[in-house]
Amino acid sequence: MMPALALIATLAIAVAAGSTVQQAPDRSAAPKPEAAPEFKPPQIQKRQLSNGLPVWIGERHKVPVVHVSIVVRSGSGADPAQKFGVASLTSRMLDEGAGNRDALEIADAIDYLGASLSTSCSFDASFIDLHVPVARLSDALGLMADVALRPTFPDNELQRVREETLTSLIQAQDDPEQLVRFAFPRLVFGPQHRYGTLSVGTAASIKGFSPDDLKQFHAKHYVPGNSVIIVAGDTTPDAVLPMLEKTFGAWKGAAPPPGATGEAPQLKSRQLYLIDKPGAAQSQIRIGWIGVPRSTPDFFALRVLNTILGGAFTSRLNTNLREQHGYAYGASSAFDMRAAAGPFFAAAGVQTDKTSESLQEFFKELGNIRQPIPADELDKAKNYLALSFPRSFETTADVAGSLAQLFVYGLRDDYYATFARRVLEVTAEDVQRAAQRHIQPDKFAVLVIGDRKTIEGKINALNLGPMKVMTTGDVMK
Amino acid sequence: MSRFAAHVLVLALAAAVPAAAQTNIQVRFTQFTLPNGLHVIVHEDHTVPVATLNVWYHVGSGRERPGRTGFAHLFEHLMFEGSGHVTDGEFDSLLEAAGATNNGSTSTDRTNYFIDMPSNALELALFLESDRMGYLLDSMTPDRVNGQRDVVKNERRQHYENAPYGMASIEIDEMLYPPSHPYRWPTIGHMDDLTAASYEDVVEFFRKYYAPGNASLVIAGDIDPERTRALIEKWFGDIKPGAASVPPIVHPPAVLTEVKRKTIQDRVQLPRLYFAWLTPAHFRPGDAELDVAASILAGGKNARLYKRLVYDLQIAQDVSAFQASSALGSQFQIIVTARPPAAGATPQASVARIQSIVDEEIARLQKEPPAAREFERAIHQIEASFYSRMERIGNFGGVGDQLNAYYFATGNPDYFNEDLARYRALSAADVRAAVAHWLPLNRRVELVVEPAVKGAR
Numbered sequence: 001m002m003p004a005l006a007l008i009a010t011l012a013i014a015v016a017a018g019s020t021v022q023q024a025p026d027r028s029a030a031p032k033p034e035a036a037p038e039f040k041p042p043q044i045q046k047r048q049l050s051n052g053l054p055v056w057i058g059e060r061h062k063v064p065v066v067h068v069s070i071v072v073r074s075g076s077g078a079d080p081a082q083k084f085g086v087a088s089l090t091s092r093m094l095d096e097g098a099g100n101r102d103a104l105e106i107a108d109a110i111d112y113l114g115a116s117l118s119t120s121c122s123f124d125a126s127f128i129d130l131h132v133p134v135a136r137l138s139d140a141l142g143l144m145a146d147v148a149l150r151p152t153f154p155d156n157e158l159q160r161v162r163e164e165t166l167t168s169l170i171q172a173q174d175d176p177e178q179l180v181r182f183a184f185p186r187l188v189f190g191p192q193h194r195y196g197t198l199s200v201g202t203a204a205s206i207k208g209f210s211p212d213d214l215k216q217f218h219a220k221h222y223v224p225g226n227s228v229i230i231v232a233g234d235t236t237p238d239a240v241l242p243m244l245e246k247t248f249g250a251w252k253g254a255a256p257p258p259g260a261t262g263e264a265p266q267l268k269s270r271q272l273y274l275i276d277k278p279g280a281a282q283s284q285i286r287i288g289w290i291g292v293p294r295s296t297p298d299f300f301a302l303r304v305l306n307t308i309l310g311g312a313f314t315s316r317l318n319t320n321l322r323e324q325h326g327y328a329y330g331a332s333s334a335f336d337m338r339a340a341a342g343p344f345f346a347a348a349g350v351q352t353d354k355t356s357e358s359l360q361e362f363f364k365e366l367g368n369i370r371q372p373i374p375a376d377e378l379d380k381a382k383n384y385l386a387l388s389f390p391r392s393f394e395t396t397a398d399v400a401g402s403l404a405q406l407f408v409y410g411l412r413d414d415y416y417a418t419f420a421r422r423v424l425e426v427t428a429e430d431v432q433r434a435a436q437r438h439i440q441p442d443k444f445a446v447l448v449i450g451d452r453k454t455i456e457g458k459i460n461a462l463n464l465g466p467m468k469v470m471t472t473g474d475v476m477k
Numbered sequence: 478m479s480r481f482a483a484h485v486l487v488l489a490l491a492a493a494v495p496a497a498a499q500t501n502i503q504v505r506f507t508q509f510t511l512p513n514g515l516h517v518i519v520h521e522d523h524t525v526p527v528a529t530l531n532v533w534y535h536v537g538s539g540r541e542r543p544g545r546t547g548f549a550h551l552f553e554h555l556m557f558e559g560s561g562h563v564t565d566g567e568f569d570s571l572l573e574a575a576g577a578t579n580n581g582s583t584s585t586d587r588t589n590y591f592i593d594m595p596s597n598a599l600e601l602a603l604f605l606e607s608d609r610m611g612y613l614l615d616s617m618t619p620d621r622v623n624g625q626r627d628v629v630k631n632e633r634r635q636h637y638e639n640a641p642y643g644m645a646s647i648e649i650d651e652m653l654y655p656p657s658h659p660y661r662w663p664t665i666g667h668m669d670d671l672t673a674a675s676y677e678d679v680v681e682f683f684r685k686y687y688a689p690g691n692a693s694l695v696i697a698g699d700i701d702p703e704r705t706r707a708l709i710e711k712w713f714g715d716i717k718p719g720a721a722s723v724p725p726i727v728h729p730p731a732v733l734t735e736v737k738r739k740t741i742q743d744r745v746q747l748p749r750l751y752f753a754w755l756t757p758a759h760f761r762p763g764d765a766e767l768d769v770a771a772s773i774l775a776g777g778k779n780a781r782l783y784k785r786l787v788y789d790l791q792i793a794q795d796v797s798a799f800q801a802s803s804a805l806g807s808q809f810q811i812i813v814t815a816r817p818p819a820a821g822a823t824p825q826a827s828v829a830r831i832q833s834i835v836d837e838e839i840a841r842l843q844k845e846p847p848a849a850r851e852f853e854r855a856i857h858q859i860e861a862s863f864y865s866r867m868e869r870i871g872n873f874g875g876v877g878d879q880l881n882a883y884y885f886a887t888g889n890p891d892y893f894n895e896d897l898a899r900y901r902a903l904s905a906a907d908v909r910a911a912v913a914h915w916l917p918l919n920r921r922v923e924l925v926v927e928p929a930v931k932g933a934r
Contacts, residue, residue, distance in 0.1 A: 024715040027562035027608060033575045033598040037526035037699065062524050063867045104788070107778035112854045114861030133861050160791060167747070167794045167816055174641045174745045279744070281638040282631070313578075314569045323566070326627025329635045349635045380574040387576020387595045390525045395868040 039390040041416040042399055044406075045237050049249045053224035055241065056407070058232045058399045064134045066233035066240075067396035068141070070148050071404045072126040074221035076199040077261040077339055083213060084194065085201015087221075089158075089165065090214045091121035094128065096157035099146030103157050106143060115140045117147065121199055123261070123338045124294075125408045126221070131397065134234045138243050145247040151218060153211040162206055169203055173472045176277055176449045177349065180284040183475035187273055187445050188289060188343055191477075193264040195342060202477060223253025228407045232399035261340040266290050267443045270465035275472060276452035283355040283450030284347075287362055289443055291344030294337040294409045301434040302335050304426045307381040309333045309369050309439075310346055314380070316365045317346060325361065327354040335438075339409075344438060352451050356458035359446070363464070366441040373428050386420035502863060502893040506880060507702055511710065513718040514690025515610075518880050518890045519705055520697040522870055528698030529871030530592040530602045532610075533881040535693075536686035537586040538666075539659030539726055539805065547629065547666010548674055550583040552682055554625040556590065557581070561612025565621070568605055575601055582873060585660050586804040587885060589878060593871035596699035603712040610692065611716035613683055619676040626671055633665045641745045642926050649753050649810075652737045652922040659726055659805060688719025693884050697877040698870045730806055731755050733920045742929040747794060748824045750831055752811040753922040756915045759802035759886055765899040766911030767800040767809050772855035773847050773908065774798040774811065774838065779854070781838045782811070786831060792816050793831060804886070809916060811835060824927055836918055843913040846905035859900050863893065 042058040049055060076087045095117060096103040110117045115132035117140070128148045132140040172178040182198055189196030200206075229248065231240050267289045292298060303311075310317040310333025321331040331348035346366060350358040392402050393416075406415060446464060448455065460467060506520040538549045557579075559565040572579055577594035592602040637643040647663045654661040694713070696705050733755055757763035774782045775798035786793035794814040801808045813835065818827045846852070869875040883892035 025604075025711050027604070027612075030563070030567075030571055031600040031604050033595070033601055036576075036595055036597050039526050060524070062522070063864050065861075065864050065868070104779055104784070108850075108854065111777045111779070111858055112850070114857035116861075131865065133864055160788070163791060163816070164787075164794065170746050170817065171641070171794070171814075174747075176639060177635075277744075281634040312573055314566065314573050319566070322628055322631075323624065326624055326631070329628060329632040349631070349639070351631055351634060380570060384573040384576055387598075388578060389576075390595065391527055391593065391871075394525050394527065394870070397868075 036387055039420075041393055041402070042232075044403060044413065047237055047241060049224075049241075049245050051224050051249055051251055053248055053251060054228045055244055056228060056230045056403050057235075057237050057240065058230075058403060059234075059236060060232055060396050060399055061234050063396075064234045065396055066132055066134050066137050066231060066235050067400045068130040068132075068137075068144065069230040069400045069404055070128040070144070070227060071230060071407050072222050072227045073124070073408055074226060074256065075122045075125045077123045077194055078217075078221060078256075078259055079194060079201075082205070083209070084197045084205045085199070086209060086213050086217050087126060088121045088199045088201060089161070089206065089209055090217045091119045091126050092161055092165070093153050093158060093214055094119045094147045094151045096161060097152040097154040099150045101146065102154070106147065109143055110140070113140050117144060119147070123195070123199065123342070125404070127404070129397075129400070137235065137240070141243055141247045148222065149248075149251055153214045153218075155211055158209075158211055158214070162209070165200060165206055166203055169200070169476065173476065176280060176282070176284045179275070179472065180286050180347070180447065180449050183273075183275060183449065183470070184286040184288070184345060184445070184447050185343055186475045187447055188267065189264045194261050195264065195338070195340070204477065220256050223255065224248075224251045225253055225255035230400045230403045230407070232403070233396040261338070263340050264290055267445060270442055270444055270446065272446045272459065272465050272467040273448070274452060274456060274459070274467055274469050275447070275449045275475070276469070277449055278451055278453070280449075280451045281352060282349040283352055283358075283448050283455060284349050285355070285358060285362065286345050286347045286447045287366070287441075287444050288343055288345030289440070289445060290341050291335045292337055292438060293339060293341045296337065298434045298438065299337070300422050300426050301430040302438065303385055304378070304381050304423065305369065305431050305434050305439075306333055306335055307385055308373060308377060308431070309365065312381070312384055316369065317348070317362070320361050320365055321348055321350065321358060325354070325357070327351055327358045327361070352454050355448060355450055355455040356462055359448075359459065359462060359464065363441055366439055366444070369439055370432070370435045373431050375428070378428055378431065382423050382426060386423040389420055502867075502897060504867075504876065504880065504891045504893055506890055507706075508890060509706065511689065511713055513714070513716050514688065514722075515713055515716070516693040516884070517706075517709055518693065518695045518884060519700070519702045520695065520876065520880060521700060521702055522697060522876070523699045524870075526596050526699045527870065528594055528596040528599055528696065528700050529875060529877040530594070530599075530606055531695040531697070531871075531877035531881050532590045532606060533693050533885055534588045534687055535691050535723065535885060536588060537584050538662065538664040539585045540686065541662065544670055545674060545678060546662040546670040547664070548670070548678060548682060549588060550664055550666065551625060551629050551671060551674055552679060553581045553583045553588050553590075554629055555617070555621060555679060556609050556613065558621050558625065559616050560609040561615030562608050563605060564616075568609070571601060571605065572598075577602065580873070583664055584803070585664060589873070589881065591871055591873070591875075591878065599696070599700060599705065600708055600712075603708050606694075607712040607716060610687065610689060610713070613687070614680055617676065617679055622674065622676050622679055626674060629665070630668065630671055633668065633671070637663075637665060642743060642749055644741065644743065645749070645751055645924060645926055648739060648741060648924055649751055649808075649922055652739060652924070653733070653753055653755060653808065654731045657728070658731050659728055660731070660803070684720055686723060689713065689716050690718060691723050693881055695877045695880045695890075697880065726805060728805065733922070736919060736921055736923060738923045740925045740927055743926050744929055745926065746928055747817060748815045748828050748928065749926045750813045750815070750828055750835070751922070751924040751926075752835065753924070754809045754916050754920075756800060756807040756809045758804060758806050760896075760899075763911045763915055764800065764802055764807060766903060766908050767807075767915060768859065769852070769855045769900065769903060769908050770842065770912050770916070771798040771800055771809070772858060773842065773851055776855065776858065779851065781842070782813070782835060785834055785838065786813060790834075792827060828925055828927070832923075839912065839916055839918060842909060843916070844909070846909040849905065852905040852908065856900055856903070860897065863897050
């Protein structure tokens with residue numbers, strides 16, 4: 001009997017496979033992923049030019065392009081007092097005249113090579129990034145070296161870039177999503193601390209800069225003793241080092257004395273702030289305080305915590321404000337970790353008539369995250385961080401950016417090789433301890449930018465704390 | 478290996494002059510069609526241990542009917558909310574637990590979805606994607622529609638109503654296209670129409686447009702093609718073929734016969750000017766020429782409009798120009814943000830001066846071909862962009878998405894080389910001729926967004 005049955009079953013399968021209708025698969029349970037593939041971060045080949053300048057190379061041979069980053073370990077955090085914005089403007093001006101070329105000649109030469117060259121600046125570092133077809137690498141490196149080493153900071157170009165920057169500050173006032181990025185750090189860190197003002201500086205500080213300010217910043221900080229060259233892409237040390245020696249080998253200068261950004265005093269009690277945008281369809285909300293520096297021992301616990309709170313699509317804030325209530329297109333949270341403690345914030349743009357309801361939900365989630373995290377939610381967050389990690393090494397720009405983090409924050413060489421393991425080692429207790437310490441909603445600053453006449457009364461009725469009504473001028477000057 | 482021939486490319490690039498002997502970009506792939514009509518494209522690449530699943534449904538907002546604008550996009554949102562064998566919220570939570578991310582987007586012509594995952598999670602992704610393709614309606618409810626309706630309304634508030642200049646694109650489309658044209662209404666939809674969208678609309682739309690025969694599926698990355706094919710047959714093979722095939726949209730081309738002008742006010746401090754033309758559809762003659770024209774006008778510091786308005790005269794804060802290519806026809810736009818007017822000057826005077834310069838530069842490009850240097854500069858930038866586009870497998874615009882895009886537009890997933898050849902075949906004279914033909918000064922849309930008068934909204 002058994003063999004007969006088996007025969008019939010076999011025939012049935014054969015018929016199904018031969019016809020156009022497939023056997024329906026078993027959908028009663030989602031397929032479990034197999035063992036995660038082994039991932040080794042690209043090997044970093046560490047070399048040095050004759051002047052001591054370190055060169056880190058990560059090979060990637062899929063596409064014939066190379067990404068080169070010059071990373072200078074000084075950013076806006078190195079701005080002198082009263083000169084907030086110097087690092088940023090110095091960075092912006094690098095390609096506005098360098099070597100024996102003017103701004104238009106530099107742009108023409110780069111564009112003609114099919115290359116892109118960009119300059120940027122964070123609180124902790126300044127970056128010059130070159131992305132170029134490998135066949136044009138040698139030509140492009142010469143231009144890059146001019147821009148990094150020999151900028152001329154012409155007065156007429158400075159006037160132009162200054163006006164552009166001042167105009168961009170006017171534009172920021174018009175956009176609630178941008179305005180909230182200026183206003184929140186000012187309210188948390190104040191006007192004196194460097195982190196209370198964005199990298200760009202203020203209109204008043206920008207108006208005061210002379211070419212000499214920029215030249216001084218450049219001479220002090222853009223030196224080989226303070227820098228690294230990172231090369232990622234379709235090249236090898238043998239091919240690229242002679243080119244780099246020719247273009248960067250004569251660069252001179254020792255590292256500047258360390259000028260660490262001081263820690264700002266932590267907030268002590270909850271304070272609400274409201275900036276009026278008459279007629280606004282949404283309110284921009286940002287809630288938080290001073291978070292942690294990049295060197296925090298709680299780094300991995302906080303990455304996991306933030307993934308659960310507001311760092312992923314299924315995080316609690318997004319699930320609550322978007323999926324359950326439909327008050328927002330999205331809600332998130334972040335610890336902005338820098339050399340010194342940067343801001344922590346939870347944020348969303350919410351529909352105007354649900355502003356107070358949204359604030360209640362924010363505080364509900366900020367309170368709940370301090371309670372023990374259920375095991376399955378913890379595992380989901382840890383797996384998400386650990387398993388999605390190889391994607392940060394896919395493109396040449398990804399590889400260069402990941403290596404730059406090692407340099408800027410002095411991370412160990414095995415940081416990426418051990419990243420997934422250290423995420424997976426985080427326990428529920430680690431997360432709760434970090435939450436108790438770094439999420440204290442009764443001390444948070446609460447900023448709302450929206451239509452005051454519609455939202456103020458209902459926000460006050462929540463009795464969250466005292467409220468100050470501010471103007472755009474208050475938070476941007 | 479699945480990559481294109483890197484060494485040959487290097488040699489070709491070493492020749493600085495646009496060479497006659499050009500190399501091929503080739504992305505190796507296999508393709509097949511399941512009996513239910515689903516077209517499948519598979520591409521192997523083991524650079525990092527990740528894979529991507531990318532699906533295009535050949536339906537966009539152009540298929541919507543009056544009174545239900547925004548529906549294709551609202552429907553896209555509902556695709557993430559669960560299906561017959563996937564509970565509410567499970568789609569995202571299962572993927573995140575596996576280290577995967579996902580997203581979707583809707584345009585006038587198509588709707589696309591991707592899942593980027595560690596390669597060990599491929600079968601999970603295939604299960605989830607096939608379940609919503611086959612069994613979305615099994616768990617659809619009016620409540621689910623209501624929930625995403627609120628989310629989409631907030632998406633519209635955030636990106637249109639509350640964003641500076643956010644309403645400009647909606648105004649421009651209404652001026653460019655007649656009321657019946659599929660590109661007339663915004664993909665995000667009108668608020669009233671989003672309110673009106675119903676559960677019944679969801680059922681009808683799914684049956685009409687989400688059949689496997691109206692879709693194409695790409696799997697790319699760190700995968701084994703044969704095993705992948707077997708898994709696709711397993712998970713997608715039982716999905717019913719569904720409705721009859723969707724006929725192409727037939728609509729007479731939109732035509733502008735005059736200049737259409739409008740000024741609107743917004744809560745902004747700087748005026749912004751928009752110029753828009755109706756231009757040839759994606760891959761039609763003139764399309765590539767206008768990409769090059771956009772680069773010559775506004776791509777980089779030496780581009781003509783940028784140099785005059787932003788660099789020399791400094792009366793504009795920024796300028797952009799682009800050919801936005803679509804299936805039924807494209808738009809060419811030039812956008813200029815004015816600097817704050819000088820003391821005593823009116824915003825209107827500043828706008829008028831910018832417009833006269835924009836017109837001078839277009840007229841010049843209509844009369845004389847661009848110089849060899851600026852033409853080659855533009856071509857070199859476009860060539861380099863083809864290489865950079867090969868670096869990422871997943872996400873929007875990655876290799877997986879591009880294979881689907883080329884398949885949708887041309888029937889050939891590996892159209893990279895033919896696409897690049899369009900640009901390499903051009904001359905400076907071709908660019909002049911396209912500008913003369915397609916960017917007339919007397920047939921276009923002109924929109925100005927000016928600062929609202931105090932007190933007005």
